[in-house]
Amino acid sequence: MSNPLFANAPLALIIGCGGMGMGTARALGKRHPLLIVDIDAERLAAAAEALHLEGYTVSGRQCDVTDPAQVAGLGQSLGQGVRVLAHIAAVGGIVDWRVMMAVDLLGPHLVADVVEPYLVPGGVALFIGSLAGYLPPLDPRIDALLDAPLQPGFMDALEAVLGDDPKWIDTYAYAKLGMMRLAETRAMAWGAMNVRAISISPGMIDSPMARAQGATLPSHGNDDREVPRDEKKDEIPLRREGSLQEIVAVLDFLASDAASFINGIDLVVDGGHRAVWRARGVISR
Numbered sequence: 001m002s003n004p005l006f007a008n009a010p011l012a013l014i015i016g017c018g019g020m021g022m023g024t025a026r027a028l029g030k031r032h033p034l035l036i037v038d039i040d041a042e043r044l045a046a047a048a049e050a051l052h053l054e055g056y057t058v059s060g061r062q063c064d065v066t067d068p069a070q071v072a073g074l075g076q077s078l079g080q081g082v083r084v085l086a087h088i089a090a091v092g093g094i095v096d097w098r099v100m101m102a103v104d105l106l107g108p109h110l111v112a113d114v115v116e117p118y119l120v121p122g123g124v125a126l127f128i129g130s131l132a133g134y135l136p137p138l139d140p141r142i143d144a145l146l147d148a149p150l151q152p153g154f155m156d157a158l159e160a161v162l163g164d165d166p167k168w169i170d171t172y173a174y175a176k177l178g179m180m181r182l183a184e185t186r187a188m189a190w191g192a193m194n195v196r197a198i199s200i201s202p203g204m205i206d207s208p209m210a211r212a213q214g215a216t217l218p219s220h221g222n223d224d225r226e227v228p229r230d231e232k233k234d235e236i237p238l239r240r241e242g243s244l245q246e247i248v249a250v251l252d253f254l255a256s257d258a259a260s261f262i263n264g265i266d267l268v269v270d271g272g273h274r275a276v277w278r279a280r281g282v283i284s285r
């Protein structure tokens with residue numbers, strides 16, 4: 001803890017300190033003490049040290065968001081209250097689909113449940129989705145399933161929808177739809193406490209995570225083609241990928257009092273990509 005003015009104020013809790021998490025920490029840390037969380041102990045220590053040396057009031061806690069006991073333990077660090085929860089951690093690309101679903105959807109639900117009693121009036125939870133979350137078909141049964149991922153049998157029920165060997169992009173898309181729905185349901189549950197919940201859906205963002213997903217992306221046309229990222233970005237009206245800074249600026253705004261009546265929405269930050277998908281009939285949401 002370096003700034004005594006902040007020492008006992010409610011926290012900005014940042015889950016995931018990759019590129020977007022660090023940018024978000026630097027923005028929110030100007031107004032709030034920071035608690036940063038990651039599964040990767042080395043990354044977490046380096047992140048906390050860097051922020052500390054830059055003058056932020058910061059502490060770190062290692063936690064695997066898929067482990068209910070570890071997430072429950074987070075509560076021990078939240079006694080001063082939580083003003084902002086920014087749930088950013090996720091995995092994309094090629095991992096076992098159940099692992100991806102656990103990190104990208106079950107984890108955020110576990111975290112939201114544990115953080116809930118510590119959220120202070122005026123607080124806000126920001127859940128990072130993705131434009132991919134608009135890809136699943138419009139089906140109330142899928143929505144209802146994704147609303148309860150901690151129920152026994154969830155993965156098997158989802159397997160019946162996705163098939164037994166789903167592509168990563170499909171798993172990712174359903175998990176991110178679940179993130180949007182998490183924001184909607186928590187907005188309704190938490191509104192009476194004067195706490196907001198919002199999801200943010202970035203489109204194509206040039207970032208280490210995006211580059212790690214590979215040089216190609218699904219075409220989202222009528223075929224199963226993979227197209228080079230460079231070709232894919234021509235689908236975007238602005239003809240370019242966004243930057244992490246362009247997402248962080250939106251998170252900073254949504255977490256601020258300037259956004260005090262924005263609640264229960266998904267904010268798409270994609271250079272107009274979704275509009276093109278809608279016009280082409282690629283998505284129905």
Ligand SMILES: NC(=O)c1ccc[n+]([C@@H]2O[C@H](COP(=O)([O-])OP(=O)(O)OC[C@H]3O[C@@H](n4cnc5c(N)ncnc54)[C@H](O)[C@@H]3O)[C@@H](O)[C@H]2O)c1
Pocket residue numbers: 015016017018019020021037038039040043063064065066087088089090091092103107128129130131201202203204205206207208209210
């Ligand atoms: N970068 C993009 O192009 C893009 C586009 C759309 C959406 N998003 C979303 O933005 C968010 C962050 O992206 P990023 O670029 O910062 O990713 P990143 O890979 O740089 O950071 C993710 C962080 O999450 C941590 N993490 C992974 N599994 C964890 C677990 N089980 N428990 C705790 N921490 C865990 C990782 O260690 C890492 O530090 C993700 O939700 C991602 O889906 C990114």
